[in-house]
Amino acid sequence: DTKQKVALKRKIAIVPQTMTLDRSLTARENLIFHAKYFGISKQQRDTNADELLKWFGLKERENDFVKSFSGGMAQRLMIARALMHKPKILFLDEATIGLDPQSRRLLWDKIMDVNKTGQTIFLTTHYMEEADVLCDRVAIMDEGKILALDTPANLKKMIAKSNKVETVVMEAKPDFIKDMKKLKSERFKQEGNHLFLYSEDGKTLVPKIMDLAAKHKVGVSGINMDATSLEDVFIHLTGKEFED
Known part of the structure; x- marks a missing residue:
């Protein structure tokens, strides 16, 4: 029912591969607007925004418009926004696609930091090295079917x-x-x-x-x-x- 759907949405967060930030708003405004949508109190959303902006290395750019951000900065802000309502599960869809190697590695570090806090993350990626570095368990899929599911080390032992x-x-x-x-x-x-x-x-x-x-x-x-x-x-x- 509707109540269950609302409750479920509060427990998950999705970061799509396309940029969905409001480019006419600042970095901080994007986070605050998201938190308001989930009914988070002003004090809590300000606290969450401060923590996440600092954590993702965006604190000094919090009052800059998103349209001035690089691809890597925008991607970090999208993940920060997804974490504003403290979801139980975070879905990342091709989180590093289109990023230069340096920005990709930086985002890897941030994703691993998030995971170390106990955050459950589902990551879809076309970069096999990325799956090897970031994931505890990997599902290899082809045409919608899971062909294998195991740790990266065990998968590599298959051949x-x-x-x-x-x-x-x-x-x-x-x-x-x-x-x-x-x-x-x-x-x-x-x-x-x-x-x-x-x-x-x-x-x-x-x-x-x-x-x-x-x-x-x-x-x-x-x-x-x-x-x-x-x-x-x-x-x-x-x-x-x-x-x-």
């Missing part, structure tokens, strides 16, 4: 326990590829002249790859070894590259 070895060759000769697939690994993947092997001990593969390259007279322009990423898991589960 390899530790390393991804990338070999960049001048020419991907069929016989060389055939022998590469015979090497002991959990998985092999080819993307043009970029060859990937996933193994618990990637270091032991490097000399074997070089031996095979010499045997088949294949030029190697580089070998890189990285830890398996959530993007690798996404591709493994969906069979397609991650889309923006």
Whole structure:
């Protein structure tokens, strides 16, 4: 019923990926207006606004109009506004999309600070590194279906326990590829002249790859070894590259 809907709205807050601040108002006015909507007393909304503006590094700009804010500042203010009524659950939809790397990292720090207070956060993101850094549990979805749900560490163990070895060759000769697939690994993947092997001990593969390259007279322009990423898991589960 209506009372239940009103009660539910008081317990949640949503920060959409599009900017919904009133650009004709100041930063502080945006927060105060939001708090008034939820019936928060003047004393409490002033206190909340002071705390959140300071917390998100916007106190010195509280009386500036939002239209003068950068994308990163506006995004921080949107999260601050969402927290004005002390919600139980905070939903962040693509919170860092369109931000430069520095602004994105700053917002990551603020999101982690909010989470450390005990705030429950649901985050949707296309940035797999972001999910890895910020989330305790990650659900990988494709076409509206949850394909896997676990901690980032456990998800990455699904396809390899530790390393991804990338070999960049001048020419991907069929016989060389055939022998590469015979090497002991959990998985092999080819993307043009970029060859990937996933193994618990990637270091032991490097000399074997070089031996095979010499045997088949294949030029190697580089070998890189990285830890398996959530993007690798996404591709493994969906069979397609991650889309923006």
